[in-house]
Amino acid sequence: MFKKLIEESTGKSPWLFHINAGSCNGCDIELVSVLTPRYDAERLGFKLAGSPRHADIVVVTGPVTKQSLPRVLRAISQVPEPRCIVTMGSCPQSGNVFRGSYSVAGPLSKYVDVDVDVAGCAPKPEAIIDGLALAAKILKEKRGRKK
Amino acid sequence: MILLNYIAAFFLIGLGMYAIVTKYNLVKTVIGLSIADYGVNLLLISIGFNPGGTAPIFTWSELDYNSFFVDPVPQALTLTSIVIGACVTAMSLALVIKLEEQYGTIDTRQIRRLRG
C-alpha cells in the first residue's frame, strides 16, 4: 500500500529547483510567471524548492557558461534520485546565440542526460507547464522502474 | 579615646578602599588593600579593649568572676587577620610581578585584556 501511495504521489508533487546557468533572465521570468495566479502551477503540485536536496525536477536555463558548469553539475548531482532534468529555452540545449563563445561550455547534454527539452526563446508558460508535466510523468516512470 | 580608635579604623578602611578605587598603579592598589586590612585590625583590637583590663592570661583556677581583662577573642582574630593580610600582600605582589612581566606595565588602565 505504502509503495503504491508513494508511486501515486510522485507524479503529483514535483518540486522544482531552478538553476540559472548564465541565462539572460527571459526564461527565468517566464518560469516565475508559471507560478503566478494566471497559470498557477501550484494547482498541479509544482513548487519552487530552495535547495537541490528538496527537488525532483531541475530546470536549467542559460547556455551553461564555463564558470557555471561545475556548479551546475554539482547542484544537479546533489538532487536525490529519482530526478528529472529539464532544459528550458534554447540556450542549454544548444547554446543558441551564445554558441561558440569562448565562455560557453554548453550544451548541457554533453555532461548529463537531459530528460526533457522545452524549446522557445523564451518558452510560453503553457509550454513550460507542458514540459513540467511531461517531466513529472517521466519522474513517475523512473520511480516505478526503480522498485 | 576608644571612639577615636573606631573612627581611625573606619577611616583607614575607607582610605584603603579609596586607594583601590582611584589609583591606577597596581602597587598602590596593593597598598590600599593593606591599609584597609590595618583598619580592620585596629577595629578588631579596639572591640576587644576594656579600659583598665589586664592581659588575658589565666589558668583555670585563677579565673573567677572578679577578674577583669581585655577580651582575648578579638586578639586571636586580629592575629589571624594579620596573617591573612600578609598573605594577601604577598600573593598580590607576586601577581603584580607576573603582570608586569606579561604586560610591561603596572597601569590598571592598560591591563584590561578581559573585558566586555
Place this chain on the structure above:
Amino acid sequence: MDFPFMKEALSQLFSKSSCAMYPAVPSEAAPGYRGRIIYHPERCIACGMCERVCSGNAITRTVEHLEEGQDKITLTFNLGSCTFCATCADFCAKQAIEFTGDYHMVATKEEDLLVSGSFIKAAPKKKAPAADKSQGCQAPASGGPTVKPRDDGKPVNDPARCVYCTLCARKCPVQALTVDRAAKTWTLDEDKCIACGSCAQACPKNCIII
C-alpha cells in the same frame, strides 16, 4: 502598519480565480506569436539567406549531389537553437519559412525539435520555380525604370540610378554579381545566378529589377 491588500484578499476568497486552467482548457497563442517553424521546401530556392541571417545558428543546409547534376538540398531548423526572431522568414524571398502559433515545443529527444525538409534542385535551368512576383520585388520608384525586366527572373541593373554601392554583390549568395566601384560597372554571371532576388531586396536605390 498598512496592509493595502487586506480587503482584496478577503474579497478574493469568495470570487472566482483568475487562473487559465491550462492543460484542461487549451489555450491559443496570441496572434503574431512566433512558435514552431514550418518549412516549405517546395518554395525554397536554397539561397541560404536564412542561414546567413540566423543569429542562433539554428539553420543548417546540406547539399547531397545526385546524378544528372541534380542536388538534393536539405534545410534543417533546430528549434532547440532558435531564438524565434523570425529574421529568416523576413529575409526569405520565397516565403518558404513560416512561423506558426504552435508553442508546444516539448521533447524528450533532441531530434524531436528538428524541423527539416528537402527538395531536389536541378542544374541551372531557364525556368525557375514560379514565385509571387509582387512580393520580393520593390515597387518601382517614381520616374520609372529605364531598363526592362528579364523574363527568366534574373536581375537587371538600372545604370541611371545605380550608385555602385556593392551591397547587391555582397548579398548575393552565389557570388554571381561583380560590381566595380571605380569603373562603375555592374556585371551578372548568368550561369551562377539562381534568381533569388536578394540583390533586388538589398538595393537601397531600388535600381535592380527582376
Place this chain on the structure above:
Amino acid sequence: MNMLGNILNYQHFPIYAIMVLFLGSFLIAAFGENRAVRNVLALLSITAALGFAVALVKPVLLEGEIISYWMGAREPAGGYAIGIALEVDALSLFFALLVATAVFVSGVYSIQYMNRDHNEKEYYTLYLLLCGGVMGMVLSGDLFNMFIMVEILTFAAVALTAFRNTVRGAVEAAFKYLVVGCMGSTCILVGTAILYAQTHTLNLAQLAQLVPGEVNTATKLAFALLFVGFGTKAFIVPFHPLAADAHGAAPASISVIISGVLTKSGIYGIIRITYFLFQSMGLGTVQFLLVFIGSLSMFVCVTMALAQHDFKRLLAFHSISQIGYVLTAVGLCTALGVSAGLYHAINHTLFKGLLFLAAGAVLHETGTTDLNKLGGLAKKMPHTTVLFLIGAFSISGVPPFNGFASKWMIYQASYQKAVESGNIGFLLVTIIALVTSVLTLASFVKVSHSVFFGQLPPELENVREVSWGMRFAMGIFALLCIITGLFPNLVTAYLTEPAAAAVFSVKPYIEAMGFDGSAAAALEGGSFQCVGAWDPVSWLLVLCIALLAITIVAVAGKYDNVSRCRLSTVEDKYQLFYGGEKQELSQLGGDDLFWGFKHNWRAYFNYMHRLHSGIVNDYALWAVVDLALVTLFSLIVL
C-alpha cells in the same frame, strides 16, 4: 573497640569531611613528587570527603537531627560559646553534599585533564585547599571560622585562576579576583567584628539568638557588610565580571569548583545571614532585595553571555545567571521558593560542572575555546558532544532534564508569590525568569552550533576524543543531571524539602547548640504545593512510545533509504550545497549569531560592553557603590 566505635561515630563525620581534604592537601605538598602517590592521595581524600558527607545523609537529612560538634569538647560555658563549633543541619549538609559531589567528579577529571601541565603537585595542594575551604565554610557553626574558610578558598581560587599563568589574561583575572575578593572578605570580617562587638559571640546559633533582639545601626551595617561580602563570593551582580574573567583563565576542573561550589558557598552565606542571623526574611523589603539582585543577575548575565565569543567566558556568565535564579527563588521566602532555589542549586552544580568539563575537554584537545575558531567537533568527539548537549539542554530547561524541573518550580513559586502577596512585581520576576531561560537556550544553541556542529576547520582535522577518565567524570554529571531531572519528587522529598524545612526552622538550629531559641522569629514558609503538574517519567515514557511508533512507521516508509559518502574523497553529491567555491570553509562565526535580537538592543549591548571595561578600579568602584547602596537600604528598612 569502644574507641573505634567512638571514632566512627557519625557525630565526628563533619570534622572528618573537612580534615581529610586539608590533610590530603598537606600530604600532597609533602609527598606529592611522585605522580601515582599524588593521584592516589587526591582521590582518597576526595572520596573520603564524599563518603563522610553521604554517611551523614541518614541522620541529618532523613531523620532531621542537627549535629552540633564542639572542637575539643569545649561546650558553652555561662551561656556563652567559647569553643569553636561545627553545626550541621539539613541546609549545611545539603550544601556539603553538593560540594563533595562536585569536588569528587572534578577531581577524577583533573587526573587526566591536568596531565599536560607542569606543577601538578601544587595544583592538587591548592585544589584540595580550595575544596576543604568550601567544605569547612558550609559545615562551620562559627562566623569567624566561616571568614577563615572564605579566605582560604579565595586564596586557593585566586592561585588556581593564575595557575596557567601563560594563558591569556590568567594573571590579570587572578589579580582582579584577588582585589575584589579581598574587599569582600574585608567586608565579612568587619561585619563579623561589629556583630562580635554587639553580642560578644561568634557562634552562629548564639548570634541567631541574640542579633534579632539587638537591631541597631551597627548590626544593620553588619548586615550590609556581610551581605555584600558573601555576594562577592557568589559573584552576583555587580561582581559578575570577576567570575567571567576567572573562569575564562582557570583550568576547567577549577571552573567547576568556582561556579558549582564557590558560588554556592556565597549563597549559603546569604541564606545564613538573612534567614538565621538577622531573621529578616519576613520583611518584604529584604525579600525585595534578594529577588531584585537575583533577577538582575539573571537577566544582565544572560545578555552578557549572548555577546561572548569565548566558550568558557560565556559559560561563566551563564553560571551567574543561574545563581540569579537560585537567589531569586530563595528570596521568595516560601517553602516552594526555597525548595525550588535549592533544587536549582543542585542542578546548577551538576549541569554547569558538566558544561565546564565539556569546555575543558574541547580546550584539552583543540587548544582553544574561541567560538570563532571551532566547529564540527561532533564528528571527532561524539561522546563529548552528547554529554555537552545533555548539559546544554539541562541549563536551558528542556524537559525532561533537571533544569526544567527546578525552573518550573521557580516559575510557580514566583507566580504564586505574586498572587498571594498581590504584588505585581513578582509577576515580572516570573516573566524575566521565563525570558532568561529562552535566552539561555539561545546562547547554548550558539555554542553547540559553533563548537560541535557546523563545519570542521581544516586545522582541527586531527582532533581526537578525550580520554575515558575525563569522559567518565562528565558521564557522572550527565547521569546525575538526568536522574535529578527524571525524579524531581525524590529530589524534593529527600534533599531540598528537608533543607528548605531547615531554612524555616531557626529555633531548632539555636536550641541544638544549647541556647535559648524561644525568641527566634517563626518564619512561616507555607506549605509545599505545586500548582501545576509535571511527571517526567510518564512524560518520557509517552515520548519514547511516540518516538518508537514514529520510528517504526518511518522505517517502514523507507526512512532508512540513505545514501552517504563511503569514499575517502568526497563526491560532489555529498558536498554541502552552497554557491561558492568547492573547498571554501563557510562556517558561521559564533560571534554575532543572534544579530536579529541584538540589533534591537544594540544601545543596551553597547552600553554593557563599555561598562565592563576590564579595569580593576571600576570593579572595585562597583563593589564600593554596591556596599554603599546595600548599607543605605539596610539602614532604612531593616
Place this chain on the structure above:
Amino acid sequence: MTIVIEALQYLGYVLIFPGFLFCFLAGMLLCGIDRKLVAKMQKRVGPPVLQPFYDFFKLCGKETIVPAAAERITFMLSPLVGLAALVVIQLFIPVFGFTAFSGIGDIIVILYLLLVPALAMILGGAASGSPYAGVGLSREMVTIISCELPLVLVLLAVAKTVGSAIGTGLCFSLSEIAEYQLVNGSLITKISMLPAAAAMLLIIPGETGNHPFDAAEAETEICEGMLAEYSGAPLGVFKLSHAVKMLSLTSLFVALFLGGLGTGIMALDALLLFVLCALITAASISFVHAFTARLKIEQIFKYYWTVVSLLALISLVLAWYGL
C-alpha cells in the same frame, strides 16, 4: 487484566486519537486547507487539499542524502524527535473535556515542549553543517525568543484568570482550565481575555514559522535555512512536523480560549476541534499570509516584543485586576 486494557487504551491515545494518527491526518489536512485558502485569497486555484499528503509520500520515496560534513546520527534522529515531541504536546492539550494524559504536564510544560521541535530542527540543521543552516538557525532562535515573551504573557494571563475564578489564585493545569471552561463557558467571552486571544492569534504564525514570520526558512534567500541539506524522508518528517505544529498551536488556542464549546461526545468533539482549528488556521495563518510580505528578522523581533506583547500585557493586567 485491567492493566492490560489500560495500557492498550493509553497506547491507543498515543497512536490514534489525540496521538500520532490524528496528528498526521488533521495536521496535513490543516496544511492543505491553509495552502488552498492562501491560493484562493491570491486569486489562484491552489493545490488540492490533499497536496501535503502527496508531498509527504513523495518525499518518503526519495533518496536520503547525508552530506559528508554532517553528523549522521543527529541529522537523522532530530526530525523524529521533533515529531514525537509534537505528538506528545498534542496528548497534553485537552480536547474540550477529554485529556489523554492530564496529570503529567501543564501550561509551562507545554511552553517548553513547544521549544523541543524547534530545537530538534535547529540541531538537525546545525548537524548538517550547511552555512545556510547556520543562518537559518540563528533566525529561528531569534523567532523563538520573539514569540516567547508574548506567549508567556498570554499563558500567565489565562492561568491568572482561571486561577482566581476557581479560587486557587492561579492555575497552571490545562485540564483544569478546560474543565472550568466547560462549566463556565469559553474564556474568550471575558473582556480581559480578548487581547490575549488576539495576541495568541498573532503568535501562531510566528511559532509555526509561517509567512510573514518565516525568515528562518526563507527559501528564496537562504535555501530554506535549516532544511537546506535535508532530502527524502527526513525532510518529509520535518514538513509533517510543521503541519502538526499548526495543529498543536491552533488546538492550544481552542483549549485556552474556546474550551466551552465541547459537546461531550468524543467523536463529535474531535470533529469540532478540527473544524475550529481549521477556522483559526484560516484566520491567523492563511489570511495573514495572503496580504503580507516576509519580515526581516529584526522586524519580527521588534513586532513581537512591542505590539503583540503589549496586547498580551493588557490582558494580563486586566486579568490581574479581575476584569
